[in-house]
Amino acid sequence: MKATIVTIGDEILIGQIIDTNSGYIAKALDKIGVQTHELLSISDDKQHILDTFKSLQNKVDFVIITGGLGPTKDDITKKTFCEYFDDNLIENQEVLTHVKEMIESIFKRPITQMNRDQALVPSKCEVLFNKVGTAPGMWMKKENTVYISLPGVPYEMKYLVENEIVPKIVNEYDRPYIIHKTIMTYGQGESLVAERIENWENELPNFIKLAYLPAPGRVRLRLTARGTNKELLQNAIDENVQSLSKIIADIIVGYDEDETIEVVLGRQLTKLGKTISTAESCTGGKIAQVLTSVSGASNYFRGSVVSYATETKVSVLGVSQQVIDEHSVVSAQVAQEMAIGIQKLMKTDYAIATTGNAGPSKGDADASVGTVFIALITPNNIIVEEFNFGQPREKVIDRTVNKAFEMLQKEIFKNL
Numbered sequence: 001m002k003a004t005i006v007t008i009g010d011e012i013l014i015g016q017i018i019d020t021n022s023g024y025i026a027k028a029l030d031k032i033g034v035q036t037h038e039l040l041s042i043s044d045d046k047q048h049i050l051d052t053f054k055s056l057q058n059k060v061d062f063v064i065i066t067g068g069l070g071p072t073k074d075d076i077t078k079k080t081f082c083e084y085f086d087d088n089l090i091e092n093q094e095v096l097t098h099v100k101e102m103i104e105s106i107f108k109r110p111i112t113q114m115n116r117d118q119a120l121v122p123s124k125c126e127v128l129f130n131k132v133g134t135a136p137g138m139w140m141k142k143e144n145t146v147y148i149s150l151p152g153v154p155y156e157m158k159y160l161v162e163n164e165i166v167p168k169i170v171n172e173y174d175r176p177y178i179i180h181k182t183i184m185t186y187g188q189g190e191s192l193v194a195e196r197i198e199n200w201e202n203e204l205p206n207f208i209k210l211a212y213l214p215a216p217g218r219v220r221l222r223l224t225a226r227g228t229n230k231e232l233l234q235n236a237i238d239e240n241v242q243s244l245s246k247i248i249a250d251i252i253v254g255y256d257e258d259e260t261i262e263v264v265l266g267r268q269l270t271k272l273g274k275t276i277s278t279a280e281s282c283t284g285g286k287i288a289q290v291l292t293s294v295s296g297a298s299n300y301f302r303g304s305v306v307s308y309a310t311e312t313k314v315s316v317l318g319v320s321q322q323v324i325d326e327h328s329v330v331s332a333q334v335a336q337e338m339a340i341g342i343q344k345l346m347k348t349d350y351a352i353a354t355t356g357n358a359g360p361s362k363g364d365a366d367a368s369v370g371t372v373f374i375a376l377i378t379p380n381n382i383i384v385e386e387f388n389f390g391q392p393r394e395k396v397i398d399r400t401v402n403k404a405f406e407m408l409q410k411e412i413f414k415n416l
Helices: 021-031 046-056 077-084 093-107 113-119 154-172 190-196 198-202 230-247 261-272 286-291 310-315 321-327 332-346 393-413
Strands: 002-008 035-042 062-066 089-091 120-122 126-128 137-142 145-150 177-186 208-215 218-227 252-254 276-280 301-306 350-356 371-377 382-388
Touching: 002 021, 002 046, 021 035, 021 062, 021 154, 021 177, 035 046, 046 077, 062 154, 077 089, 077 120, 077 137, 077 145, 093 113, 113 120, 120 137, 126 154, 137 154, 145 154, 177 230, 177 261, 177 393, 190 198, 190 208, 190 218, 198 230, 208 230, 218 230, 252 261, 261 286, 261 393, 276 286, 276 332, 286 301, 286 393, 301 332, 310 321, 310 332, 321 332, 332 350, 332 371, 332 382, 350 393, 371 393, 382 393
Parallel strands: 002 035, 002 062, 062 145, 276 301, 276 350
Antiparallel strands: 089 120, 126 137, 137 145, 177 218, 177 252, 208 218, 350 371, 371 382
16 A cells, blocks of 8 residues: 655745654554655645645555644645535534633633634544644545545644554555564675675565665665565564674664664663763764763763863863874874873763864864864773864764764674
């Protein structure tokens, strides 16, 4: 089964807000065997909406629309639905009662006519009751295509997808099984990973597809199996993941799409009972930010010093002014002293330090723009590496963060 997701709103098209609804809906549909055929964003224009509805008629099983269901005059989806389905709006008493109760209990005032109009729905539609908002969802079918309209407010949309749309599709439609498995790798680029697993990939059965999802410093390998026999699909996925793991065991850090490197590192640090701290210059605290984005980071992360200025490296971290004068503030020696300083200050098992020229100007350093030194202290040794990440500035910072995590991951997992 196929679906097209349509977001309605000029605010999306002009970049005023980011469309997060489509991704959520697509994931929810994928879990129940409905393949998202395409994502569309269209303007708040009646003719544009009608043309879109017509173009999708009988080409997909579901058209799921978000947006345009509010109480204001520019919310035109319901009226456009009526025109497309040759219908008229009627007042739904259950929705009206709900709207009245919400307005009176939350805002402590009587409903206005604009609020009351929220209860108007096409007479032919099946109302999807929205318990967390005032705009109901609508389900209407024309020939072989179901049109589903949802409010654009994310938490209202999510409620209706989870409690109305997904259960209804599951109960009323036969769907194929779609099984995904994501292998998280770290430390090698897409082309190198592809070269290493080429023979394995060529032996995949035709009902399993492999997708490469690269990002700086990491590659996700997503296996997708589609078919009618769930047990067969799951066994095939498991067998192929097991054989792949033997080929690239050295770069695999997890087996879940949400298993980011910081999650994996945090779990392992917690398991080992080890702690970590960071001293950051060119990365401006981003390593600490990513580490602390993980729930439970307080179990292993002790703190960070963003020693952006040279004098902060000296006064807070204890970096020798003589070392700076002799080797430059962007040097292996300074990175090492920064790491030693933060480890002593925070009393941690591991410590990461970064110093570099992210650009566009050199600042206090002599090294070329893009040059970065990363120091890592472990319970057993001190590692300092030099890199040149080029430009632009954002690329230098992101690649430094990723490389620091790669170095940490190698050391933590070395003796496991």
